[in-house]
Amino acid sequence: MPRTAETASFQFNHTMIRVRDPEVSLKFYTEIIGMDLLSKKDMGDFTLYFLAFDHGQNYKAMSEEEREKARFAREGVLELTHNHGTEKDESFAGYASGNSDPGRGFGHIAITVNDVEEACARFEQLGVQFKKRPQDGKMRHIAFILDPDGYWIEVLSNRLEL
């Protein structure tokens, strides 16, 4: 039951972060995290990439137009914004992850998985940087990995664990 009639159609469609190098970030979010690229939009001096997990939607079988339409009709989409040139600008300081000053505000995105240990062992093998491994600190059931721009990605079980 939706909270209010006026908001019954509302969905938390996507979260947008800026990335320095789309080649590096797309490889990370598809091959390591496992999302599919649904749409690429060239906007002049910047390009937008929309990704999401395929849970039966079968994006690979869709036409480009169908995928573009599909990205509006679901939750859990990640939008990557690439401002052209950052990837080869050696003076570019990089983007703020949101978790240190100045710029604290945004925290992280989170990926739920069946098995946190197994997922993290694979991330380790793939050379992913960790902010917190499952065995670090008190919270053994969660981990934080870093994406190529240093944004935090929480890795947690898809079942409540105490």
Place this chain on the structure above:
Amino acid sequence: MPRTAETASFQFNHTMIRVRDPEVSLKFYTEIIGMDLLSKKDMGDFTLYFLAFDHGQNYKAMSEEEREKARFAREGVLELTHNHGTEKDESFAGYASGNSDPGRGFGHIAITVNDVEEACARFEQLGVQFKKRPQDGKMRHIAFILDPDGYWIEVLSNRLEL
């Protein structure tokens, strides 16, 4: 079809932002945006609030424990972190939205709706601050509102519109 077998169980579970005053933010995200509060977790000197849209889950009929379990099993959850004291700290400078320097990186979350004009007319009536009204600029089919901490929320149609 999932991108890789190892990531078949992965979901983009949640996005976390810090908020200054949970009373103000919870009112905004439930009454204005239309999300339900699924879970509140007291963590000592900070508290976490997990919200999501109810699209048939019927959270209101669930026990507290069932709602807590349910928040791990879906996408599109918003996590609000409240570091105790910010709401009454007059020297607190506020959180970075991610969209200006220093601290640029995070961009926005996005809500899809059936009717952008209608949704924005209601936001206007409710006194919501706009970053961009539908009629501002070239992109007439989208708007950006601001949440109580100044984070950008894109409002767009749930159908592809050209």
